[in-house]
Amino acid sequence: GAVVSQHPSRVICKSGTSVKIECRSLDFQATTMFWYRQFPKKSLMLMATSNEGSKATYEQGVEKDKFLINHASLTLSTLTVTSAHPEDSSFYICSASQGQTDTDTQYFGPGTRLTVL
Amino acid sequence: GENVEQHPSTLSVQEGDSAVIKCTYSDSASNYFPWYKQELGKRPQLIIDIRSNVGEKKDQRIAVTLNKTAKHFSLHITETQPEDSAVYFCAARFTGGGNKLTFGTGTQLKVEL
Numbered sequence: 001g002a003v004v005s006q007h008p009s010r011v012i013c014k015s016g017t018s019v020k021i022e023c024r025s026l027d028f029q030a031t032t033m034f035w036y037r038q039f040p041k042k043s044l045m046l047m048a049t050s051n052e053g054s055k056a057t058y059e060q061g062v063e064k065d066k067f068l069i070n071h072a073s074l075t076l077s078t079l080t081v082t083s084a085h086p087e088d089s090s091f092y093i094c095s096a097s098q099g100q101t102d103t104d105t106q107y108f109g110p111g112t113r114l115t116v117l
Numbered sequence: 118g119e120n121v122e123q124h125p126s127t128l129s130v131q132e133g134d135s136a137v138i139k140c141t142y143s144d145s146a147s148n149y150f151p152w153y154k155q156e157l158g159k160r161p162q163l164i165i166d167i168r169s170n171v172g173e174k175k176d177q178r179i180a181v182t183l184n185k186t187a188k189h190f191s192l193h194i195t196e197t198q199p200e201d202s203a204v205y206f207c208a209a210r211f212t213g214g215g216n217k218l219t220f221g222t223g224t225q226l227k228v229e230l
Contacts (some may be wrong), residue, residue: 034217043160105151111159
């Protein structure tokens with residue numbers, strides 16, 4: 001149980017285009033989903049918290065107009081990187097939890113490797 | 118906000134030896150401390166977690182200890198095996214932060230034959 005998928009696993013795009021990444025909880029309903037960014041050999045940096053049916057909460061320094069997050073259902077959240085540039089190249093990972101309490105486990109997706117040319 | 122420090126950044130042990138990774142956190146109200154294992158290019162996987170009302174938890178070769186007074190927690194892996202080689206991240210969740218986790222900087226563990 002507690003399986004989270006992400007699609008696509010890898011994407012290469014041209015500078016200036018937009019890329020959408022999907023995060024799905026396959027066998028549970030995820031009230032909350034999180035989007036992280038991870039640079040090579042670095043830790044996970046939280047970008048935003050996504051709650052179903054409401055606006056995402058972005059971390060300080062993360063541009064909400066550049067990283068659009070939608071959590072339209074209890075099993076799907078999407079991250080759209082708009083007008084992507086080479087510096088946006090990174091490993092993007094989502095996680096999902098069933099509730100909003102302080103002790104709910106986060107389960108991670110397999111990640112999406114984004115390369116912007 | 119919450120700050121989590123993790124040491125060491127790299128750790129090399131011989132197969133069969135024990136490995137210990139330590140983390141400290143800044144917010145005394147933190148109440149949940151998971152540990153994740155991440156292999157290269159893969160997702161972080163939860164290996165063990167501990168809540169603030171418990172001082173120690175063990176699962177086969179893996180154990181976690183928590184010292185709330187000192188605000189630090191540690192991961193202990195006994196009888197290490199080559200497949201334990203990976204990056205390990207500690208994390209902390211502080212009360213009032215919703216369900217957010219703050220991650221440590223990671224420890225690259227290498228188990229040598």
